[in-house]
Amino acid sequence: MKIHKEGRRILFFTLLALLAVNLLLYMFNEQGVGFNRVFSGVSVVAFLLLLQFFRSPYRNLLTHEDIVIAPADGKVVVIEDVHEPEFFDGVRKQISIFMSPINVHITRNPVSGTVKYFKYHPGKYLVAWHPKSSTKNERTTVVVETEAGPQVLFRQIAGAMARRIVWYVNEGDEVSQGEEFGFIKFGSRVDVFVPVDTDVKVQIGEKVKGGQTVIAQLKTPSPTLF
Missing domain, CATH: 1.10.287 (Helix Hairpins)
Structure with missing residues (x-):
């Protein structure tokens, strides 16, 4: 370590x-x-x-083109279908991971692909589990077009203690699953938004490890027959 x-x-x-x-x-x-x-x-x-x-700590990363891995260590606190207004302007399945101060606070790419959208939002510092923290707090939004086809959005969200979000990605970058895309100092959460037909592999309250725990499996497009 x-x-x-x-x-x-x-x-x-x-x-x-x-x-x-x-x-x-x-x-x-x-x-x-x-x-x-x-x-x-x-x-x-x-x-x-x-x-x-x-x-x-060293992590033996788990990678595959049709899975979504946990972007951070912590506990799953939200799994629900919600309207995502910033990029998709439509319904997506949200999976949220709360990071306590004792968790590793490295944030990792949950999928591989190309960064199609990135934006930093200054904001408030509500407690990370507050329902409005996803849209009101300081945060970053990253959208990656995956190798499997679907686009996946993920957010670093600052909390009451976390007053500094660091990121290492920009639009147009090619990112690899499991690699670091940022760091959140002193506790917060990460939200992941996937298509509603995605098969979620975790449950509310489950503890996950960034880069290792599979949180969802994407539905890949069927091959075209000629």
């Missing part, structure tokens, strides 16, 4: 700040030895928690 590039700067300066504060306490607060020790312990725990948040 390694540390994700998005966390290295934060971890470095956090470590420097904690070391500096602890050093100052031991130098100028000689009467408060007990407090100094407690603060040192809290500092270690806080840094370890931050360290685990930015972990980037």
Whole structure:
């Protein structure tokens, strides 16, 4: 396991700040030895928690042209048919994955194909499970035309704690299933929109792993007979 590039700067300066504060306490607060020790312990725990948040574990990626894999670690909180207004302007099946602060926060391409649409939306920071967070919060929208034919839309959505969304894709890019397309700092969710006839392979409340769990199987077009 390694540390994700998005966390290295934060971890470095956090470590420097904690070391500096602890050093100052031991130098100028000689009467408060007990407090100094407690603060040192809290500092270690806080840094370890931050360290685990930015972990980037090795994943044996599962890939296939007609499956949709989980774009992130977390828990499935929504499976329903909804009207998707931004790109499709029609009904699509939505699968949402909530990411808690203890999950790996790398976001991965759920399918392979060509990025046909990308847009970043500034917005609010409602809690990630709020019904309006998908359309009101800071978010990105990516649409990939898959190798199997159907188009799949997925969104990174910021939450009450997540104040920074990072993405690595642009319109026209060729993307590979399982590769990183971004990172969300400090908890949020990812929505995936697929055709309504897609066979969903997960259930509400199920825990999934990004790049490994199959969340749906696409209906591929039948071959034309001549």
